Amino acid sequence: MVPEQINELTFHYPHTDLIDAKTERSLAIKMDEAMIKLGEIMFAHDHVLDDVIELIQEQQQDPHALDQLITQYDLWLLAKHTRHSHLNTVDLHQLSRIVVKLESDRSQVFDLYLQHIHELKGRLYKQAQVLKRRYEDYRNQLVQANLRLAMHVARQYTGKGMELEELIQEGTLGLIKGAERYNINKGYRFTTYAYWWIQQAIKGALSEKRGIVRIPTNVTDRIVKVERCKYEFFKANGRYPNAKEISSILGMDVDHIRSTLAVTNVGDSIDEPIYDEGLTMQESMASESIATPSSQLDEEDGEAFLEKLIGELPKRQQFIVRLYHGIGIGQTYPFKEIAPQIGVTLERTRQLYHESIRQLKLLAEHHT
Numbered sequence: 001m002v003p004e005q006i007n008e009l010t011f012h013y014p015h016t017d018l019i020d021a022k023t024e025r026s027l028a029i030k031m032d033e034a035m036i037k038l039g040e041i042m043f044a045h046d047h048v049l050d051d052v053i054e055l056i057q058e059q060q061q062d063p064h065a066l067d068q069l070i071t072q073y074d075l076w077l078l079a080k081h082t083r084h085s086h087l088n089t090v091d092l093h094q095l096s097r098i099v100v101k102l103e104s105d106r107s108q109v110f111d112l113y114l115q116h117i118h119e120l121k122g123r124l125y126k127q128a129q130v131l132k133r134r135y136e137d138y139r140n141q142l143v144q145a146n147l148r149l150a151m152h153v154a155r156q157y158t159g160k161g162m163e164l165e166e167l168i169q170e171g172t173l174g175l176i177k178g179a180e181r182y183n184i185n186k187g188y189r190f191t192t193y194a195y196w197w198i199q200q201a202i203k204g205a206l207s208e209k210r211g212i213v214r215i216p217t218n219v220t221d222r223i224v225k226v227e228r229c230k231y232e233f234f235k236a237n238g239r240y241p242n243a244k245e246i247s248s249i250l251g252m253d254v255d256h257i258r259s260t261l262a263v264t265n266v267g268d269s270i271d272e273p274i275y276d277e278g279l280t281m282q283e284s285m286a287s288e289s290i291a292t293p294s295s296q297l298d299e300e301d302g303e304a305f306l307e308k309l310i311g312e313l314p315k316r317q318q319f320i321v322r323l324y325h326g327i328g329i330g331q332t333y334p335f336k337e338i339a340p341q342i343g344v345t346l347e348r349t350r351q352l353y354h355e356s357i358r359q360l361k362l363l364a365e366h367h368t
Contacts, residue, residue, distance in 0.1 A: 019145040021189055023145075024142065024145070024189065024190050024191075025184060025190075027138050027141055027142045027145075028142065028182055028184045028190060029184060030134075030138045031135055031138045031139055031142070031179075032100050032101075032184070034131050034134040034135035034138065035096075035100050035106065035109075035110065035131075035135055036093065036096045036097050036100050037093075037096075037131050038096075038113055038128060038131040038132060038135065039052075039092075039095075039096030039099055039100065039109075039113065040092045040093045040095075040096045041120065041124055041127055041128050041131070042113045042116060042117070042120075042128070043092040043095060043096060044092065044124070045116065045119060048112070048113070048116045048119075049073070049092075049095065051112055051116075052099060052109055052112060053069070053070070053073060055108055055109065055112060056069065056099065056102065056109070058314045066102075068098060069095075069098045069099065069102065072094065072095055072098060073095060076091075076092075076095060101183065101185060105180075105181055106180055106181055107177065107180040107181065107348070108348075110135070110180065111343070111344040111345065111348055112343075113128075113132075114132065114343075114344075115343035115344065117129070117132070139176070139179050139180065142179045142182075142190065143172070143175050143176055143179050146175055146190070146191060146194055147172065147175070149175070149191060149194060149195065149198065150168060150171035150172050150174070150175045150198050151168055151171070153171050153195065153198045153199055153202060154167035154168045154170075154171045154198075154202060155167075157202050157203075157206060160206055161206055161209045162205065162206060162209055166205070167202055167205075170201050170202050170204075170205040171198045171201055171202050173201050173347075174194075174197040174198040174199070174200060174201025174202065175194050175197065175198050175201075177197050177201065177351075178190070178193055178194035178196070178197030178198065179194065181193075181197075182194070204354065204358075208354070222252075222256065222260050223260055225250060225252075226246060226250070226257065226260045226261065227326075229241065229246050229249055229250055230246070233245070233246075233249070243257045243258045243261060246261075306327075307327075309360050309363045309364060310322070310327070310360070312363055313356055313359060313360070316342055316352065317352055317353075317355070317356040317359070319338075319341075319342065320338055320342065320349060320352055320353050320356060321353065321356050321360075323337075323338050323341075324338060324353060335349045335350050335353065
């Protein structure tokens with residue numbers, strides 16, 4: 001969801017009335033029902049169901065819950081592709097219901113449905129569009145009714161590096177994520193669940209904000225040249241060049257090269273985060289909570305270490321990270337160009353990217 005859509009959600013505040021627990025639950029149930037019916041339509045295409053199963057497995061669900069889904073899926077496939085279809089006790093509605101009831105990031109499943117919705121024809125396409133709008137309408141009602149909660153949490157973080165308006169916007173993003181992932185079967189109220197998501201979204205934004213150091217344009221240009229030189233040298237020689245070799249190739253002062261490498265490789269300054277869009281992964285990963293030995297991130301083996309970490313991410317997140325930072329391709333791409341390639345929204349692409357960075361930080365800690 002982009003800022004304009006968030007602003008539209010908040011436009012009528014404070015005229016939006018608060019809702020009681022019964023109404024809150026009713027909206028959550030209606031969201032579930034719309035998504036279940038949408039899934040039932042989408043699962044008419046076998047490959048969509050296959051993709052959903054793969055996505056949920058990547059999310060590392062509870063083994064027992066996942067086993068139930070896989071078992072039902074196998075039974076459905078068996079009945080469909082044998083002469084014993086009359087014995088089938090599993091239908092697409094049941095499968096879709098199981099998917100929705102799982103404790104998973106359902107926003108990813110919803111994005112997957114939207115990615116394939118154009119494959120539907122005629123009446124099914126119209127039904128799917130109606131269900132999509134219905135789901136989003138119920139979600140937005142739930143979000144609007146709890147904007148006061150997002151604003152309350154946002155005010156607790158004023159004076160820490162972000163304007164209140166920005167904090168509210170980030171908090172609303174967390175509120176939306178909470179609405180999309182809320183599972184009424186867990187027995188707790190939505191406000192209890194949403195509070196955590198709002199808080200996490202704001203904390204994450206503040207953490208990134210504190211980590212931003214704007215790099216001058218001339219330094220950025222030098223970084224691009226050095227990174228490209230390293231990439232070409234690695235392709236030709238199977239290793240990364242040192243500062244003197246880069247200096248010789250580019251005809252630049254070796255001290256300038258060393259200062260550039262200090263930025264792109266972070267090195268001993270890993271605990272002083274440097275971040276700017278389109279630069280290196282080490283800058284995005286850098287955080288005060290990580291104490292990675294400089295031997296892992298020096299100019300000789302830093303990118304090899306990084307490649308190892310990226311390889312442990314889910315494939316879709318690897319794709320986003322590599323394109324955004326130009327890793328292995330020599331060219332960076334903005335989120336707006338990456339989003340169509342993976343079939344999700346611009347905001348969802350950003351979310352997946354930041355989720356990847358958090359995972360890489362954890363992986364870096366694990367490998368130290």
